[in-house]
Amino acid sequence: MDRRNFIKTSLAAGALTGNRAQALPVLAPGEISPDEIRKARFPKDFLWGTATAAFQVEGAWNTDGKGESIWDRFAHTPGSIAGGATGDVTCDQYHRFNEDIALMKRLHQKSYRFSISWPRVLPQGTGAINQKGLDYYRRLTDALHEAGIRPFCTIYHWDLPQALEDRGGWPNRDMAGYFADYAGLLAKHLGDRITVWAPFNMPWYFTHDGYCIGDSAPRKRDARLFWKAVHTVALAQGQAFRALKAASSNATVGSAFECEPAVPKTDSAADIAAAADFDAYHNRFFLNAAMRGEYPAVDHDLLGFKPGDEKIMKVPLDWIGVHYYLRLIVSSNAAVDSLDPMSRLHVELGSQGPKPPGGWEMWPNAFYDMLMTLSRDYNHPIIEITESGTHFPDTLPLSEQLHDSARVEWYKQHLAALARAMKDGARVRAYHVWSLLDNLEWRAGFTRRYGLAHVDFATQARTVKDSGLWYGRVAETGRLAD
Numbered sequence: 126m127d128r129r130n131f132i133k134t135s136l137a138a139g140a141l142t143g144n145r146a147q148a149l150p151v152l153a154p155g156e157i158s159p160d161e162i163r164k165a166r167f168p169k170d171f172l173w174g175t176a177t178a179a180f181q182v183e184g185a186w187n188t189d190g191k192g193e194s195i196w197d198r199f200a201h202t203p204g205s206i207a208g209g210a211t212g213d214v215t216c217d218q219y220h221r222f223n224e225d226i227a228l229m230k231r232l233h234q235k236s237y238r239f240s241i242s243w244p245r246v247l248p249q250g251t252g253a254i255n256q257k258g259l260d261y262y263r264r265l266t267d268a269l270h271e272a273g274i275r276p277f278c279t280i281y282h283w284d285l286p287q288a289l290e291d292r293g294g295w296p297n298r299d300m301a302g303y304f305a306d307y308a309g310l311l312a313k314h315l316g317d318r319i320t321v322w323a324p325f326n327m328p329w330y331f332t333h334d335g336y337c338i339g340d341s342a343p344r345k346r347d348a349r350l351f352w353k354a355v356h357t358v359a360l361a362q363g364q365a366f367r368a369l370k371a372a373s374s375n376a377t378v379g380s381a382f383e384c385e386p387a388v389p390k391t392d393s394a395a396d397i398a399a400a401a402d403f404d405a406y407h408n409r410f411f412l413n414a415a416m417r418g419e420y421p422a423v424d425h426d427l428l429g430f431k432p433g434d435e436k437i438m439k440v441p442l443d444w445i446g447v448h449y450y451l452r453l454i455v456s457s458n459a460a461v462d463s464l465d466p467m468s469r470l471h472v473e474l475g476s477q478g479p480k481p482p483g484g485w486e487m488w489p490n491a492f493y494d495m496l497m498t499l500s501r502d503y504n505h506p507i508i509e510i511t512e513s514g515t516h517f518p519d520t521l522p523l524s525e526q527l528h529d530s531a532r533v534e535w536y537k538q539h540l541a542a543l544a545r546a547m548k549d550g551a552r553v554r555a556y557h558v559w560s561l562l563d564n565l566e567w568r569a570g571f572t573r574r575y576g577l578a579h580v581d582f583a584t585q586a587r588t589v590k591d592s593g594l595w596y597g598r599v600a601e602t603g604r605l606a607d
């Protein structure tokens with residue numbers, strides 16, 4: 126039963142008995158009350174935004190001198206992506222960014238989180254700049270400023286130049302220096318337009334999935350390579366922080382971390398420890414590398430750790446980027462691969478909360494809890510919600526995709542949790558919906574739609590969904606209820 130029917134039924138039950146107390150809406154487990162949603166308020170200067178990533182929206186995969194990325198190679202290998210999809214065209218934002226920025230403006234947006242394609246700027250990953258590639262990001266950021274929208278730049282959202290993968294990819298420690306040079310170069314050339322930089326998007330995910338599980342580009346399945354990659358990325362995060370600051374005195378630097386609250390499946394000591402492990406690795410590995418210069422207990426030989434590395438990793442991030450999508454239920458598991466900490470855990474989706482057809486369980490209080498915990502553990506940092514959203518399948522009839530009341534409900538619930546966290550002291554200054562547009566969802570291709578605007582990939586027509594119109598009103602008024 127969806128929330129509306131649930132409330133309707135509960136109200137009817139109250140009306141029949143004539144009992145005023147029973148006439149209050151009965152909430153589904155995990156649900157936030159309509160009253161709290163109605164009362165939620167956001168500050169006038171709150172940065173309402175949306176997020177995308179280069180490979181998922183730009184297209185123009187080999188236009189104007191762009192080099193090949195590992196995701197181009199992955200997508201062009203038959204059988205890799207659902208429906209044989211590729212990033213060759215996807216939303217064609219490379220040619221349509223003005224239209225997309227007009228759409229953001231129409232929805233009263235104040236921030237746009239996008240990523241720069243490394244091989245568009247440096248086709249070989251190092252060496253000569255591709256001027257046309259750099260100019261694209263100049264035009265994009267100029268247009269954002271003209272529309273009064275803050276450009277928020279993710280430097281690495283997974284599309285490594287293939288040429289660098291051919292030199293060993295992230296397991297190669299030299300990559301930390303190449304990445305820092307690239308970050309410094311971006312700040313030197315674009316620092317007059319961009320002040321907010323996230324070196325990495327979801328560093329645990331791309332190292333684990335790409336080098337340990339092998340489900341994503343570059344499709345390596347070797348826990349030893351994975352640990353080397355992890356350490357290089359932690360060093361790169363620290364070195365890029367310094368390179369950005371050195372090249373641009375206005376740079377404010379954080380990173381965008383996947384934060385999926387882990388709930389122990391039972392109250393057994395083993396499940397509680399499993400959930401804590403999930404949090405330490407999946408959620409906080411790179412956050413603690415930066416903020417504390419430390420890792421959980423990991424064999425330093427596996428990492429290729431050298432004396433002094435803890436100082437390179439450690440940088441005082443100016444803000445923390447938090448992605449929130451869902452909570453996970455974690456229990457302990459017999460290890461399948463002793464070198465992969467995730468193989469000791471069994472992870473499943475929550476199922477107690479309301480769950481729209483084809484969507485995920487909603488449990489917005491987990492978002493509240495995550496924000497309060499991070500605020501407490503890192504001394505009340507500034508937080509940017511760098512991604513948050515939910516997908517629905519491509520198979521829904523078009524009218525249901527456009528009139529997406531379940532997505533509106535999802536945002537209402539989660540933004541009410543966010544408003545409460547801010548009221549209780551979390552210093553959140555921005556929220557970025559994932560995503561502005563339906564786009565290429567990595568291995569799932571075009572089968573999962575996350576956008577506030579529907580994209581017809583045959584014609585490139587963008588149609589704002591009900592959720593987009595609703596989010597535009599929220600951005601305009603700072604309130605969740607009409």
Ligand code: IFM
Nearest residue numbers: 178181327448512559566
């Ligand atoms: O599409 C992705 C994005 O690239 C990274 N974070 C999660 C999103 C939804 O799966």
